[in-house]
Amino acid sequence: MGGLKVYISADMEGITGLVDAEDVQPPGRDYERGRVMMTEDVNAAVRGAFLGGATTVLVNDAHGPMRNLLPDLLDPHATLIKGRPKPMGMIEGLGPEYDVVLCVGFHARAGVLGVLSHSFMGHEIEDIWLDDQVVGEIGLLHDAAAAYGVPVALLTGDDTACAEMNAWDSTVATVAVKHAKDRFAAQLVPVAEARAAIESTAHKALRATRPTPTVNRTTRRLTVRWQNASVANHLPAIPGVTRTDDRTVTVDAPMPDLYRLFNLFLRVATAVTTNPPYC
Structure with missing residues (x-):
């Protein structure tokens, strides 16, 4: 397989090692370190994507202020969308020309006991339903990508986010980089092990055969x-x-x-x- 165009949506709450608002929101005392951690998780996915046959990788910084990723540390083979506002938010730049979506650093929806769980706006959104099915950032992104005919191939985050993705679409490969103990506590996968898993799973996910979603404009x-x-x-x-x-x-x-x-x-x-x- 070759010539793949890969789109990466990068959130922050599901990044390796991060568990608290101080890790993911400026001017948190550990936010700057969190930015490095986020960039390195994305780099692992970029490496895996190119090993899996990508020729183009577009990364969209999809968290909060959307200027978290560090361009000087980002894999130079990837192109970055940074800043806000963006009309399509977490999927800015995605279109039917892409072959696959990778979701890096995602979290569970509001009301679920996952690390930093919420839906889009901290505590402002109590619940979201799509066609009467409760949904969060994961399900909305998945179905929006499917409407372009682009499948989601990978999601990384805590174990609760991975379970949410698998419940929405069991064909998506997942990497749990931490295991939720509470909303601001987790048992962490060692950093080197987590990054290796992201890279290898992205590689395998791109090599796997999966059907292209039927474009549905209903x-x-x-x-x-x-x-x-x-x-x-x-x-x-x-x-x-x-x-x-x-x-x-x-x-x-x-x-x-x-x-x-x-x-x-x-x-x-x-x-x-x-x-x-x-x-």
């Missing part, structure tokens, strides 16, 4: 329940958005348009809340 329903009623009060100004109770809104659209619309939700929510991290 209408999907997204429902979001917020902690803050003010967010739900503002969002119905967006055409097509309906408030179903004081804190819940719903909207119908095909993927990946729905994913782009949800990113607009996040920008509105950020504007009307203080959005403190991981309360």
Whole structure:
């Protein structure tokens, strides 16, 4: 297999060794070290991708301020998208021209006992449903990528995030780099072992044969329940958005348009809340 175009979405909470807001949010006392750890996990995935036949690797910094990855330490074979706002957020730059998606450093959804678990906005989002199925960042990204006809081949994170991905799509290879003990505590896989596993699993995942998802432009329903009623009060100004109770809104659209619309939700929510991290 050769000539593969690989897309990497890189989050931070599921990175090797990181367990606390101080590790993943500026100006946390360990944030700068966390940036190095994040970059090295991504580098392991990049190495594995090229071993698996990639000729192009695009990395999207998908965490928080989206300027976490260190360009001078990033594998020079990869191209980086850095900064925000980005209309498609965690999948900015992804399109049908890519062959596969790798998710590095992901975490479990809100309400699940995983390391730094949440859905997109710290504590602001209580729950998300896609067609009445509870979902987090993992499932939304998976289905948005599938709408482009691009399969997710790999996810790295804690064991809870890996289980969430496997429940959504059992064909996705996963690497657990830590095992959740609580929301801010984990039993860590040794760093060298975790990075070797990311590299080798990315390599094998790209070599594996998997069907291309059928591009599906049918209408999907997204429902979001917020902690803050003010967010739900503002969002119905967006055409097509309906408030179903004081804190819940719903909207119908095909993927990946729905994913782009949800990113607009996040920008509105950020504007009307203080959005403190991981309360």
